[in-house]
Amino acid sequence: MNKWMIYGANGYTGELIAREAVRRGMSPVLSGRNAEKIRPLAEELSLEFQAFPLNDQAADHLKEIDLVLHCAGPFEITSALMIEACLSAETDYLDITGEVSVFEHTHSQHERAKEKGIVLCSGVGFDVVPTDCIALKLKEEMPDATELSLGFDSDSGISPGTFKTMIQGLGSGSMHRKNGVLEAVPIGKQRRIIDFGRGSRSAMGIPWGDVSTAFYTTGIPNISAWIPMPKAQLYSARLMGAAGPLLATDWVKEKLEKQVEKRIKGPDSDLRANSPAYIWGEAKNRKGVIKVARIQTANVYDLTVYSSLEIVCRLLEKKIEGGSYTPAGLFGSNLVESLPGSGTFEIDSFFPY
Template identity: 40%
Template sequence: MTLQPRPMIYGANGFTGRLIAREAVRRGLTPILAGRSREAVEPLARELGLEARVFGLDTPAEVARKLEGVSLVLHGAGPFSRTHPPMLRGCLETGTHYLDITGEHAVLEGLHWRGPEARRAGIVAVSGVGFDVVPTDGVAAHLAHALPTATRLRLAFRGGTVSRGTAITMAEGAGEGGLSRQGGLLVREPVAARTWRVEHDGVTFMAVSIPWGDVASAYYSTGIPTVETYLAVPPAAAFVMRGSGLAAPLLRRPAVRRLLRERAGRAKGPSETEMREGRTVVWGEVTDPAGRTRAAKLLGPEAYRFTVEAALASMVRVLAGGVPAGAWTPSQAFGRDFVTTLPGVALLGGFETDGGAPTPR
């Protein structure tokens, strides 16, 4: 008897991986749980009645062997700049669909250029199927459709508490500075090089520019040549972040980076109450050379809850077929209305949706 191929959640021992695994089982799915820590993966698999596979990503042959009988990998083990290449290579070798939940711009940029390999291998490859970057990518795609002549896109978001894995990824990038896309080119700049005032529920936030995955994903989703990404914070935090560029040389020192990783490893992530009650906000605005603008705001659940919903919905869509082989952004793979199909998500703005196509009012 031939066993049916099954999806795998790699990094199931991490904070986000555990959330996704538990919700998958609650919905009747039976993924294989995998990761490099036997002490963490196997007890969770036993609790949920699932198969466990323990392996690292250091040996390509081992990765390929452990992907035997796997139809799709949902990759949730960061920092993705290190873990993404070997996992994607394994998926290309074995014809296994690849999804991940990264927001790292280098990973999103690199995946785009591997589209021809994915097509030859007959696999779907999509990075950023969590809060990074499904909501921002959806907002970008809707705004680009509402104003096809747009040449500048601004995106800002406000999230919540970070987990250990996210904190470590942030620590890895400490000292690298900011990043935006200007005229189609990626440009290094200080963090908080520019600011943008955004509002929600009568409260004004100062959004400061940060390097975010959409400098890659939104560019390829929309073709808009200038893409700037922001984090909405209280004014006092914006002041501190604008001064952080002075510390960049210090943050690049190995000893300081080791200290940051150690501190990041203590992060625990949001509580159940925070995940249940928390909300996220995404702001978007496009402008064209004539000065015309369109703006939108997306309201959604807490960031980790958002990631669980988006990742599982992405998994189900790929497994159901209909997504062509290749490397895609979320909105390219699943359509610009994908984000609005997720529970608790509302998209508001200067356009209305009609059959998936926003039209200016």
Template identity: 50%
Template sequence: MSTSQWMIYGAYGYTGELVAREAVKRGLTPILAGRSDDRVRPLAQELGLEYRSFSLDQIRSDDLSGMCLVLHCAGPFSATAEPMMQACLRCGCHYLDITGEIGVFERAAALDARAREAGVVLIPGVGFDVIPTDCLAARLKAALPDANHLALGFDSRSGFSPGTAKTSVEALPQGSMVRRNGKLTPTPLAAYTRTIAFGQEPKMAVAIPWGDVSTAWHSTGIANIEVYIPMSPRKITQLKRINWFRGILGWSWVQRLLKQRIGRTLKGPDDGQRQRHTTWVWGEVRNARGEYVEGRVHTANGYDVTVSGALAVAEYLLSRPQVSGYHTPSTLMGWQLVERLPGSGTIELCPREAASQPAA
């Protein structure tokens, strides 16, 4: 395995380009890559970097030749993660991505033994999905080691990139997901709601199929997990109504139309929008005795967290090529990782008596 060369695949997408530009600012020299030569070449030339163009349909050994690490930024990861993970396992290079998709996390975890045999790390979710929530989950578990229930959530108004929006459209027909008694459990959309003070002001919130229902299980071993975002009662009602016809949203032509509209209308938040819209991340753990610990951390905008988080993990692995296996951000670098990212505060914990805990 090389000890220095690494690649950003999907470098000309919204988030991939942000990562590439920040990498250059830090004096890093990744090789940029993507499917389209016409799109990756001008960006690489502007940044003074090498580039490669290849499709994930048939990755050749030469495509990843000399790489010790690939930071995969080309979604939707439901389609692109598997071929890139397999290529990294064959070529002996670490695999990182910025997904929040539960299926990708589960697949990477299933490949743990192969990754250890190959001497590489598989670590999907090295961005806002799921560094802040994963680190908070690990910190809460340390504060209440016998916790058997974990709830996480975040309040972010940064808007969507095209890739994130398309991933959300793909997920709608499947409904939501929680973990119950150690197993991933599908639920209807908006099946779980509650009021949460993500920062200071209590807000109505709804459970969503966020990646932590997979990753937090591997990080903490807690058997019951939900993840929430704030949503108005009116929108929660609308989301529940989607359950009546969400099967139709899975039809290929409906998906195609929705994604085409996203491609025409969404560009992703600009620098000013990202600076204005920071994020509160919240969590709580409870045990069988009713003891309860709540935690919060304030972070930069989700996309800025993705940039700084992905590069933090990449730099860590570039200096530690001997690490291997499937990891989450907290199992690889500890819960303190989120506190080290630009724009992040410290995790604040608030233990409470059993009588103060929220209703289940």
């Protein structure tokens, strides 16, 4: 029988995943860095648990583990360490990151993963399953696309882990992909009007993970990512970008993270149940033809639970050739449509005069 682990099960999202896994009759091993934080949840759910740090000996704890779902952020700090442990132990690796640098590192390990016969797949949660699926759907609809824009709109609330990840990225600005190459962009500089699925809104470009992953999923060379942002807040974002060097200091980040630990608890079940996400994508070819795709999904945190467990189940049931994959690259564009709370793709076409 396959054995799998949730590392970071004591975090907001890790705990949601653990509880849903048990509700479905699954028995993950719960793990993290601190035994005192893991033990109460493991005992409540009647699950096995382990506690170990992510260091050179981490692989020793994975010898009997077939798959790790890594939920302990900030992933820019923790992901590479867990990937090394999984490569050493020959254990499949998944995570729920949304960080461009993590996606790029995971992709760089493709040949090593192929040699070991293990799957590496970063971003099996809301970051980036629905947008990755829309990217592939648009590529299927428009094989000659040269430009791809992706985005989402949701009143989802925020978890402590997500907030800490945002803090780690303070001062780094935005990012897009141009002619196949990742390129930094000042935060607030990218602006446009987008209908994500509930009316046209002012939007801002962000360094979302798809500027990395959608390139590997589709091969489209020019990619940007967007969220709705009122014009007044766009101005504030540009001012924040100007303060980048100060915001990027360890002192500022440490102070902000301490405030997160005190004040941020994460959205409750009622908020999640009443806050769906609206996913949007737009592809364009050299002739000026445009394809737009939209889909509504469950709340961003609920979708992370559903998508990560769906991918865990599929990997445990079927052996896949080793290497680094994106979620849609593994299981196709219809993966998101199969998840609880998701609708179906709506596709529109626009032609130049």
